[in-house]
Amino acid sequence: MxxxxxxxxxxxxxxxxxxxxxxxxxxxxxxxxxxxxxxxxxxxxxxxxxxxxxxxxxxxxxxxxxxxxxxxxxxxxxxxxxxxxxxxxxEKEAKLFALVENLQREDLNPYEETLGVLDLLSEDLGRPVEEVVALLHRMRDEARRKVPQNVLGSLEARRVEEVFRALGRMGWESFVQARLPLLNLPENLKAALEEGAIPYTAALELKKVKDEPSRKALLEEARAGLSLRELKARVREVLRKEKAPRPWHREVGERLLRLDLEALLPEKRARVEALLAELKELLG
Incomplete structure (x- = not known):
């Protein structure tokens, strides 16, 4: 420190x-x-x-x-x-001092703050940021008894705990749960967060939406002032649609578009052509 x-x-x-x-x-x-x-x-x-x-x-x-x-x-x-x-x-003391000074001023946005804490831990432990992130995830998994304990209680884990106590911002477990996911935000969410256009809680909620057009539309609503409660409801609705099974006729239609009749065996091609003719007649 x-x-x-x-x-x-x-x-x-x-x-x-x-x-x-x-x-x-x-x-x-x-x-x-x-x-x-x-x-x-x-x-x-x-x-x-x-x-x-x-x-x-x-x-x-x-x-x-x-x-x-x-x-x-x-x-x-x-x-x-x-x-x-x-x-x-x-140089190391200057970097650490600058990090602590900025964090204590509380004028960093959550994404910058997350990077600042990771840089601070990286300098303090003498390990690359990627290894610090892995260490934090390992500590979280051990604390939840998902994996055997071999990191918690170590010198590095104690240093991590001391750093978070000194910063007085949040515990390391809260940091892992609420802040580390910000590292994997899509670029448009990361930009909006850095601009201060949306809170980090909204960014994490929008991150759940995999469909890019849907996520972009929801982001614009969040920028316009949509409350977190309303945003969560919209996200749940989009996720339900994403998980719903595709209509069978769309699946069949797409497979037919990809179908190469000439590549089929003669008897199978004849059968497919007969079925398509029957379907065409049924549909008028």
Missing amino acids: ARALDLSEVGGGRLLPLEALSPRPQPRRRFEEASLKALAESVRAHGVLEPLLVRPLGDGKYAIVAGERRYRAARMAGLSEVPVRVVELS
């Missing part, structure tokens, strides 16, 4: 030119344009009130640890420099 940042260890506030600052990859994938413009107006009127936290890179360059939104607003407002506090952190 990122160590607690003691301000006594942080250098005093100073001004640095924006050109000396480098944004770094962070959990937030999207910055709300309207919100960013509002912040830029405030910055234009009052300046940047809270210093950015940065770490030195050498040659007069600094990486932003926390405060990229203020950095973007300052650029939008036309400022040439911003107040900063310089902190000595390793």
